[in-house]
Amino acid sequence: MNAFSPIRVCEVELSGRLPVIEGSQTARVLARWYCEPLALVDVPLMAGVASPGELAAALWPVIGPLLAQRFAAAGEPAPAAVPVTGLPLAAPAPYLRRLAEVIVAAPAASVIVCTRDRAERLASCLEAVMAQDYPDFEVIVVDNAPRTDEVADLLDGRSWPVPVRRVVERRPGLAWARNAGLRAATGRIVAYLDDDERPDWHWLAELARGFTLAPDVAGVSGIVLPAVLDTPAQCLFERFGGHSKGRGFDAEIFDAASHARQHPLYPLPSFGVGASMAFDRERLLRAGGFDVALGAGTPARAGEDTAAISDLMLSGATFVYWPGAIMWHEHRREIPEMERQLFGYGSGLTAFYLRTLLRDPRRLSDLARLVPQALHDLRGTGSVRTATMGADYPAGLRRAMRRGMLAGPGLYLRSRHIQGRLS
Numbered sequence: 001m002n003a004f005s006p007i008r009v010c011e012v013e014l015s016g017r018l019p020v021i022e023g024s025q026t027a028r029v030l031a032r033w034y035c036e037p038l039a040l041v042d043v044p045l046m047a048g049v050a051s052p053g054e055l056a057a058a059l060w061p062v063i064g065p066l067l068a069q070r071f072a073a074a075g076e077p078a079p080a081a082v083p084v085t086g087l088p089l090a091a092p093a094p095y096l097r098r099l100a101e102v103i104v105a106a107p108a109a110s111v112i113v114c115t116r117d118r119a120e121r122l123a124s125c126l127e128a129v130m131a132q133d134y135p136d137f138e139v140i141v142v143d144n145a146p147r148t149d150e151v152a153d154l155l156d157g158r159s160w161p162v163p164v165r166r167v168v169e170r171r172p173g174l175a176w177a178r179n180a181g182l183r184a185a186t187g188r189i190v191a192y193l194d195d196d197e198r199p200d201w202h203w204l205a206e207l208a209r210g211f212t213l214a215p216d217v218a219g220v221s222g223i224v225l226p227a228v229l230d231t232p233a234q235c236l237f238e239r240f241g242g243h244s245k246g247r248g249f250d251a252e253i254f255d256a257a258s259h260a261r262q263h264p265l266y267p268l269p270s271f272g273v274g275a276s277m278a279f280d281r282e283r284l285l286r287a288g289g290f291d292v293a294l295g296a297g298t299p300a301r302a303g304e305d306t307a308a309i310s311d312l313m314l315s316g317a318t319f320v321y322w323p324g325a326i327m328w329h330e331h332r333r334e335i336p337e338m339e340r341q342l343f344g345y346g347s348g349l350t351a352f353y354l355r356t357l358l359r360d361p362r363r364l365s366d367l368a369r370l371v372p373q374a375l376h377d378l379r380g381t382g383s384v385r386t387a388t389m390g391a392d393y394p395a396g397l398r399r400a401m402r403r404g405m406l407a408g409p410g411l412y413l414r415s416r417h418i419q420g421r422l423s
Contacts, residue, residue: 007026014033020052064079067079102208107189109191110184110190110281111191128197132202132204167184174290189208199276199328203325206222219317220272220322244273245384246270264314265356265366268385279312292422300411301411346402350412354409
C-alpha cells in the first residue's frame with residue numbers, strides 16, 4: 001500500500017493572475033471565474049509545487065469547455081487556454097451582475113448555527129458568518145443541552161457586527177435545536193449550517209439567489225466541500241462522495257415534473273444536506289419543521305434534513321440545489337469516527353423510510369418502485385454511490401453503512417419513544 005499523502009485544498013480565481021500552489025503531491029483546486037464555482041480539479045504537484053503555467057495546463061481540460069460557454073454568454077470570444085495572467089472580461093461578468101441584483105433585493109434572513117459545547121469551533125464558524133456579503137441578517141446560536149457556559153461566554157465576550165442571539169434548547173438532539181432556531185428566527189429565509197464549517201463570503205446571498213430560480217421555491221441547498229484533506233479518513237470520506245455525493249456544479253430544480261427523474265423519497269444524489277440549507281421560514285413551519293426522532297443526538301443518528309426536504313417536495317413545493325452557495329466543511333479526522341458517521345448515514349436513511357410509512361402507508365407503493373434502483377446503487381459498480389469509491393475502498397467502511405441500514409428502523413422506533421417522553 002502506498003504511503004498516505006495529504007491533499008492540499010485551495011481555490012483559484014481565474015479572472016486574475018494565477019498563483020503558485022504548494023503542498024505535498026496533489027492539490028484539489030476549486031476553479032472559480034468571477035466567483036462562480038466551475039469544477040474541482042486535482043492538480044499534481046511536482047516536487048511539492050505547481051507553477052502558474054503548470055496550474056493552467058492542469059485546469060484547462062476540465063474548465064476549457066465551461067469557460068467557452070460563459071464567454072459566449074457574455075458575448076466575447078472564447079479563450080484557447082488560460083494565461084497565467086488570468087481571463088478577465090471586458091464588461092462586467094453576468095454572474096456577478098445577477099448576484100448584485102439578488103443582494104439588493106435580498107429578504108431578511110436568519111442564520112442558525114446549532115452547537116453543543118464546542119466554543120472553539122463555533123468561534124471560527126461565526127467569524128466567517130459575520131463576513132457574509134448580505135444586507136439584512138441575524139445570527140441565532142442554538143446552545144443544545146449545554147454542559148458548560150463556554151458558548152454563552154463566547155457570545156457575551158465579543159462585540160459582533162450583526163445581531164447575534166443565543167437560544168438554549170435543553171433537550172439534546174440536533175432536530176430539537178434546529179426547531180428552536182426556527183421558532184426564534186425573524187427572517188423570511190432561515191439558513192442552517194454546522195459549527196465545524198466555514199461559509200464562503202457569498203454563501204447566504206447565493207442561497208437567496210436559489211429562491212429566485214423557480215416559482216414556489218420552499219428551500220435551497222448548496223455544495224459542501226472539504227476544508228482540508230489532511231488524514232486518510234478525510235480523503236476516504238471524499239471518495240465515499242462527501243456531503244454532496246453525485247451532486248456537482250450543475251444547478252438542479254426539483255419540482256413536481258422532476259419526480260419522475262428523481263423521486264423525493266430517493267435522496268441519491270442528495271437533494272441537500274443539513275450542513276448547508278435554507279428554507280422559507282413559513283413553509284418550513286407549516287410542514288412541521290424537523291422530526292425530533294431523527295438526526296444527531298438520537299438513536300437514529302441522522303436523516304432529519306432529508307426528511308424535512310422530502311416533506312416539502314411531497315407537499316408539492318419546489319426545492320433547488322444551487323452550487324454557487326459554497327460551504328467548507330472539516331470532515332472527521334479518524335477512521336473510527338468515520339465508521340460511526342457512515343453507520344449513522346445508514347441508520348438515518350432507513351429510519352427515514354420507516355417514518356415515511358408510519359406517516360402514510362400509501363407510500364409503500366412508491367418505495368417498492370424504488371427498490372430496483374436502490375439495489376443497483378448498493379451493489380453496482382457504476383452507480384452514483386460507488387463510482388468514486390473504487391475496488392480498494394475499505395470493506396469495514398462499506399459494512400458500517402449497511403449495518404446502520406439494518407439497524408435504522410429499530411433505532412427509529414426507540415428514538416420515537418425517547419423523544420415522546422421529552423416533548
